[in-house]
Amino acid sequence: MKSLKGTHSTNVVLALLSLLVLDYKDYFYVRDDGWGHLTLPNDSELSAYGTGEALRGVVVVCFSSCDWGHCPEGSVSNEAFLEGGGLMEVNGLHVSNITELGDGCFFLKNEEGHLWKPDNKGRFQIRAKAENKTYVRLSSFVVF
Numbered sequence: 001m002k003s004l005k006g007t008h009s010t011n012v013v014l015a016l017l018s019l020l021v022l023d024y025k026d027y028f029y030v031r032d033d034g035w036g037h038l039t040l041p042n043d044s045e046l047s048a049y050g051t052g053e054a055l056r057g058v059v060v061v062c063f064s065s066c067d068w069g070h071c072p073e074g075s076v077s078n079e080a081f082l083e084g085g086g087l088m089e090v091n092g093l094h095v096s097n098i099t100e101l102g103d104g105c106f107f108l109k110n111e112e113g114h115l116w117k118p119d120n121k122g123r124f125q126i127r128a129k130a131e132n133k134t135y136v137r138l139s140s141f142v143v144f
Contacts, residue, residue: 027064027137030086032130039125040143057116058144059090059124061098062105064137076136078106086136088128090116105140 030036041050063078071077076085078098088095090108098106099114107114118124124143130136 027139028141030128030130030136030138032133032135035127035129037125037127038141039123040141041123054122055118055124056144057118057124058114059108059116059126060101060105060140060142060144061088061108061126061138062103062140062142064139065104074134076130076134078104081130081136084131085134086128086130088126090124090126091119092125105142 028036028038041055063081066072066075081088088108090110093110093116095108096111097109099109100106108116110116116124126141128136128138
């Protein structure tokens with residue numbers, strides 16, 4: 001896992017992510033009983049926030065933290081999730097690595113780098129599943 005802290009573009013992204021409030025209890029719950037999926041942006045997001053410009057294809061995922069650092073049994077950390085504790089894909093391509101952004105958030109990386117190609121509608125389908133009777137909690141997804 002590589003960190004990009006300190007670069008200009010990362011500082012801009014960190015400023016944007018600081019608008020997210022990561023101290024709430026809501027999260028996407030990914031289990032080992034099949035793929036969970038989310039398509040971004042959805043119709044409501046396009047209607048409310050769409051600018052007509054294509055998204056660049058940089059995908060960030062934020063993992064939910066555990067209260068006081070004590071995770072329940074079966075919970076998988078961000079490192080363990082991508083090191084065999086789970087699988088993730090964007091538009092059918094395997095997430096091969098992550099790059100730390102900070103505060104539990106990570107850029108998703110494929111074999112060619114950090115850019116992901118949108119589908120024919122300009123959207124990104126993110127799929128994930130946990131492995132071996134575990135689960136992971138994801139708090140936020142951001143696509144630039």
